[in-house]
Amino acid sequence: NAGVTQTPKFRVLKTGQSMTLLCAQDMNHEYMYWYRQDPGMGLRLIHYSVGEGTTAKGEVPDGYNVSRLKKQNFLLGLESAAPSQTSVYFCASRSRGTGVGTDTQYFGPGTRLTVL
Amino acid sequence: AQTVTQSQPEMSVQEAETVTLSCTYDTSENNYYLFWYKQPPSRQMILVIRQEAYKQQNATENRFSVNFQKAAKSFSLKISDSQLGDTAMYFCAAENSGGSNYKLTFGKGTLLTVNP
Numbered sequence: 001n002a003g004v005t006q007t008p009k010f011r012v013l014k015t016g017q018s019m020t021l022l023c024a025q026d027m028n029h030e031y032m033y034w035y036r037q038d039p040g041m042g043l044r045l046i047h048y049s050v051g052e053g054t055t056a057k058g059e060v061p062d063g064y065n066v067s068r069l070k071k072q073n074f075l076l077g078l079e080s081a082a083p084s085q086t087s088v089y090f091c092a093s094r095s096r097g098t099g100v101g102t103d104t105q106y107f108g109p110g111t112r113l114t115v116l
Numbered sequence: 117a118q119t120v121t122q123s124q125p126e127m128s129v130q131e132a133e134t135v136t137l138s139c140t141y142d143t144s145e146n147n148y149y150l151f152w153y154k155q156p157p158s159r160q161m162i163l164v165i166r167q168e169a170y171k172q173q174n175a176t177e178n179r180f181s182v183n184f185q186k187a188a189k190s191f192s193l194k195i196s197d198s199q200l201g202d203t204a205m206y207f208c209a210a211e212n213s214g215g216s217n218y219k220l221t222f223g224k225g226t227l228l229t230v231n232p
Contacts, residue, residue: 031217031218033219033220040125040224041224042120042207042222042223042224042225043161043207043220043222044222045219045220045221048217048219050217056217058219088159090161092161092220094218103149103166103211103213103218104151104163104166105211105218105220107160107161109159109160110159110160
């Protein structure tokens with residue numbers, strides 16, 4: 001059981017380049033989330049999905065797009081990267097439930113992205 | 117909208133002593149969960165402890181316990197017998213469980229250093 005995995009772990013982009021971050025989970029979770037973590041800011045929600053084929057905006061969605069074509073995958077895209085998008089990106093997943101073992105978000109290891 | 121406030125950016129404690137990290141939150145929801153996550157230098161987000169708002173009993177996980185004061189909207193984390201491996205960033209988070217998206221709102225974190 002790999003849990004939540006993220007690809008790649010590190011990436012350096014030039015301003016204006018595009019890229020896609022891949023999140024995969026093998027726990028059959030319905031819910032998936034993308035966060036960014038900046039120094040002194042905690043984690044902030046970018047986009048999330050409540051099921052295959054659905055996406056919704058979080059707190060800081062500008063400059064990002066997402067897709068959930070398969071239940072186990074959640075993609076985060078940057079169409080035209082900007083230095084302000086330099087951050088550490090975390091993916092998380094959660095099952096639909098409110099009991100012990102089902103009410104927790106499980107996080108991937110993170111992707112460190114630098115935009116020059 | 118929920119807000120989570122951690123008023124202590126940094127704290128330190130001697131090995132084997134006890135330390136308490138503070139967290140306050142604001143929510144208009146009746147059903148919610150509260151969490152403490154640990155982020156060591158490896159960057160991995162690790163769940164430390166969770167509390168269901170409708171339960172009056174404070175949650176405990178080995179050396180970690182919480183003081184949940186619902187009326188005061190306070191959710192502090194107590195670490196007993198601190199160990200060097202407890203050195204990490206600690207995030208308090210709140211989840212609105214009454215809705216259909218289970219989004220987490222994080223505080224900005226407290227950097228805890230355990231000194232030998």
